[in-house]
Amino acid sequence: xxxxxxxxxxxxxxxxxxxxxxxxxxxxxxxxxxxxxxxxxxxxxxxxxxxxxxxxxxxxxxxxxxxxxxxxxxxxxxxxxxxxxxxxxxxxxxxxxxxxxxxxxxxxxxxxxxxxxxxxxxxxxxxxxxxxxxxxxxxxxxxxxxxxxxxxxxxxxxxxxxxxxxxxxxxxxxxxxxxxxxxxxxxxxxxxxxxxxxxxxxxx
Numbered sequence: 001x002x003x004x005x006x007x008x009x010x011x012x013x014x015x016x017x018x019x020x021x022x023x024x025x026x027x028x029x030x031x032x033x034x035x036x037x038x039x040x041x042x043x044x045x046x047x048x049x050x051x052x053x054x055x056x057x058x059x060x061x062x063x064x065x066x067x068x069x070x071x072x073x074x075x076x077x078x079x080x081x082x083x084x085x086x087x088x089x090x091x092x093x094x095x096x097x098x099x100x101x102x103x104x105x106x107x108x109x110x111x112x113x114x115x116x117x118x119x120x121x122x123x124x125x126x127x128x129x130x131x132x133x134x135x136x137x138x139x140x141x142x143x144x145x146x147x148x149x150x151x152x153x154x155x156x157x158x159x160x161x162x163x164x165x166x167x168x169x170x171x172x173x174x175x176x177x178x179x180x181x182x183x184x185x186x187x188x189x190x191x192x193x194x195x196x197x198x199x200x201x202x203x204x
Contacts, residue, residue, distance in 0.1 A: 001068060007034035009067055013060045013089045020079065024124040024132065028060050028150070029178050033122075036148050036197045037064040039173065040118060043199070045146050046070055049117035052143055054104050054136050059086030059097060061120040066095035074098040074113035104139040114143035122150040134162065141166050145202045150177070153194035163200065171199040 001009075010030040040046050047069035053062035056075025063086070066073040075097060077083050083099045090097040102109025123136035133151065140147040141163065151159065156172055163169075176192040 003034060003038045006038055006064060006067060007031055009093060010034055010060055010064055012092065013058055013063065014085065014092070015058055016085065017081065026179055028057065028122045030060070032150065032175060032177055032195070032197075033060045033064055035173070035175060036120060036150065037061065037068060039197065040065075040120065040146075040148050040199075041068045045118045045148070050074075050115075051118045051120060052076070052113050052116040054119060054121040054139055054143075055123055056086050056099060057082050057122070059089045059099065061122065062086065062097045062099070063090050063093050063095055065118075065120060066090070066097055067093065072096075072098070072116075074100070074116070076100050076102050076104060076109065076113050078103050105135045110139055110143065114139075116144050117146065119144040119147045119149075121148070125152050137162060141200070141202050145204075147198075147200040147202070149198050149200070151196050151198055153196055155196060155198070159198060159200070165203065167200045167202045169198060170201045173197045 007030050010033050015027040046065050048071050050072045051065040051070040053075040056062050056077045059075055062073045062075040075086050080101045083101045086099040100112050104110055119140040124132035174196055177195040178192050
């Protein structure tokens with residue numbers, strides 16, 4: 001499957017019915033998800049691999065991994081409504097995804113989908129709760145040898161320091177994250193947030 005075809009398939013993913021501001025439930029744009037997944041695919045980290053999506057939301061990353069030939073695709077989210085949305089979107093796309101309700105900080109819950117070969121994730125940026133991304137980074141490095149994540153632009157220095165001794169940043173690709181008006185505090189219909197897609201390799 002080509003990149004554009006993947007993006008077009010992912011554009012069919014339905015968003016949140018009632019997004020929760022406390023969980024920073026923003027829809028991951030199809031173009032950003034497709035770029036992350038296709039790059040991971042070209043690096044040999046998707047096809048034939050066990051792929052886990054931490055904080056799966058509506059399932060765009062785990063569904064996309066399944067579309068690209070993952071041997072198993074799974075997602076975990078603390079919000080039952082998100083897991084239900086992931087299951088609906090997987091059925092709509094005709095792909096197999098194992099989605100579970102759970103807190104990624106709970107080893108038992110995380111163990112229901114991990115370990116895996118590759119983690120893909122769009123963790124909270126920390127706009128509502130400071131350092132909200134850190135539990136996701138910790139969980140990802142406990143699950144897989146290869147991690148792809150979407151982070152705020154300029155996060156490389158923080159990430160390098162935070163994962164020192166546990167992982168190392170292999171690649172960083174800058175891109176724009178178009179965000180539509182979602183919550184009452186948003187003042188514009190659409191803004192583009194500069195983000196980075198980061199590939200992290202676990203250090204054993």
